[in-house]
Amino acid sequence: xxxxxxxxxxxxxxxxxxxSASAALVTQWSYSLNSQWSAANGSGPAAVTxxxxxxxxxxxxxxxxxxxxxVTDPAxxxxxxxxxxxxxxxxxxENRPITNFQGAxxxxxxxxxxxxxxxxxxxxxxxxxxxNIDIKFVETLNQTGTCSVVSTTPCRDLFVLANPxxxxxxxxxxxxxxxxxxxxFPLNLGDFEVLPTAACTEAGLAAGCVGFTTExxxxxxxxxxxxxxxxxIEVSEPGILALAGxxxxxxxxxxxxxxxA
Numbered sequence: 001x002x003x004x005x006x007x008x009x010x011x012x013x014x015x016x017x018x019x020s021a022s023a024a025l026v027t028q029w030s031y032s033l034n035s036q037w038s039a040a041n042g043s044g045p046a047a048v049t050x051x052x053x054x055x056x057x058x059x060x061x062x063x064x065x066x067x068x069x070x071v072t073d074p075a076x077x078x079x080x081x082x083x084x085x086x087x088x089x090x091x092x093x094e095n096r097p098i099t100n101f102q103g104a105x106x107x108x109x110x111x112x113x114x115x116x117x118x119x120x121x122x123x124x125x126x127x128x129x130x131x132n133i134d135i136k137f138v139e140t141l142n143q144t145g146t147c148s149v150v151s152t153t154p155c156r157d158l159f160v161l162a163n164p165x166x167x168x169x170x171x172x173x174x175x176x177x178x179x180x181x182x183x184x185f186p187l188n189l190g191d192f193e194v195l196p197t198a199a200c201t202e203a204g205l206a207a208g209c210v211g212f213t214t215e216x217x218x219x220x221x222x223x224x225x226x227x228x229x230x231x232x233i234e235v236s237e238p239g240i241l242a243l244a245g246x247x248x249x250x251x252x253x254x255x256x257x258x259x260x261a
Contacts, residue, residue, distance in 0.1 A: 023176055023177025023178065023232065023233075024121055024122065024176055024177070025081065025178055025230060025232075026081060026118040026119075026120070026121075026175065026176070026178070026180075026230070027080060027081050027120045027121065028078055028079070028080050028081070028119045028120035029078065029079050029080075029081070029116050029117060029118060029119055029228065030076070030077075030078055030116075030117050030119045031076065031077060031078070031079055031086065031114060031115060031116045031117070032073075032076035032077075032114075032115045033073045033074060033088060033089055033112055033113065033114055033115070034073060034112075034113045034115070035054065035071045035073055035089045035110065035111065035112035035113065036052060036053060036054055036071070036110075036111060037050060037051060037052070037053065037054065037055075037056045037069060037071065037108050037109065037110055037111075038051070038052065038109050038110070038111040039051060039108065039109040040056060040107070040108040040109070041107050041108075048108070054070060054071050054072065054073075055068060055069070055070045055071075056068060056069040056070075056108060058098070058139075059096070059098030059099065059139075060098055060099045061096065061098060062096075062097045062098060062099060063097075064096045064097060064217070065094070065096050066094075066096060066098060067093075067094060067095060067096045067098050067139065068092075068093070068094040068096075069091065069092070069093055069094075069108060069137065070091070070092040070093075070094070071089050071090070071091050071092075071110060071112070072089060072090045072092070073089055074086075074087040074088065074089065074090075078119060079226070079227075079228055080228075081180070081228050081229065081230050082228075082229050082230060083227075084227075085185075085187070085225035085226060085227040086225060086226055086227075087223065087225060088112070088184060088223070088224035088225050088226050089110075089112050089223075089224050090221060090222065090223040090224065091110070091135075091159075091221075091222045091224070092219065092220070092221050092222075093157065093159075093214045093219070093220045093222075094219050095157055095214050095215065095216055095217060095218055095219070095220065096217065097216070097217055107136045107137055107138065108135070108136075108137045109134055109135070109136075110134070110135045113130050114129055114130060114182075114226070115128045115129075115130075116128060116129040116182075118175075127175070129173060129182065134161070135159055135160070135161060135211075136158075136159075136160045136161075136203055136204075136205075137157070137158070137159055137160075138157060138158040138159075138160065138202055138203045139157055140155040140156065140157050140158065140202065141155060148196060148198035148199040148201070148202045149195070149196060149198075149199050149213050151213075151215065151216065152215075153215060153216040153217055153218075154216060155216060156213040156214060156215055156216065157213065157214050157216070158195070158199055158202065158203055158211060158213055159211045159212050159213070159214065159222075160195065160199070160200070160203040160205060160209050160210070160211035161192060161209070161210050161211050171183075174233065177232060177233055178230045178231065178232055178233060179230065179231055179232075179233050180228055180229070180230045181228070181229045181230070182226060182227075182228055183226060183227050183229075184224060184225075184226045185224065185225060185226075185227075186212065186222050186223070186224055186225075187223045187224065187225045188221075188222065188223060192210045192211060192212065193210065193211070193212060194208055194209070194210055195209050195210065195211055195213070199211075199213070
């Protein structure tokens with residue numbers, strides 16, 4: 001191949017790449033979840049137990065057992081891009097009437113690690129996304145008339161997102177010419193809700209905090225889901241023009257070489 005043809009081909013390839021002809025949208029991902037209660041604060045004879053496992057327990061039972069937080073992982077599966085949500089972890093709160101909980105359990109951290117790898121159109125094992133969800137739990141006093149959230153069986157306990165932007169918003173990452181958005185939400189609650197200011201204050205957070213509440217003396221299951229959406233990353237016009245100019249410069253250089261020859 002002549003130098004002229006080589007330079008012409010190189011310019012054409014560069015321009016084609018700049019318009020993302022080679023970028024491939026991942027239409028399906030394989031995923032698995034591994035979660036645990038990674039931290040909890042408390043002290044005293046009825047302090048929380050189970051840190052580093054999927055079940056936290058605390059308080060002295062009044063006949064129904066200890067209060068508990070349980071997280072369950074879904075089976076490994078697949079999730080499609082720009083499609084229906086996939087199953088995430090399920091959080092179960094066994095909200096029991098207990099004693100000796102003051103100072104025994106103030107908050108906990110749920111760490112859910114999401115392993116996400118491209119499956120279609122090309123499998124790429126080893127590409128993992130990791131997302132950690134921080135949830136602050138507040139065990140409330142059960143005194144009529146003093147609840148931060150109105151309840152028929154005082155008082156509703158609080159689950160508050162310590163970092164609402166991470167979960168109630170979205171996490172984004174780039175891969176092979178596309179920007180992917182990963183969104184997590186509770187399936188049976190519609191979405192995280194803005195809690196009353198009094199509830200945010202009780203959780204030690206500013207007004208406008210986001211989360212959900214659970215009824216006293218009840219078992220509440222909250223299954224989570226997640227969705228992946230994507231859009232192509234557009235190459236800026238200056239970048240395309242620069243590549244086009246490089247190609248034209250190459251053609252001019254080749255033409256001069258031919259004339260000199």
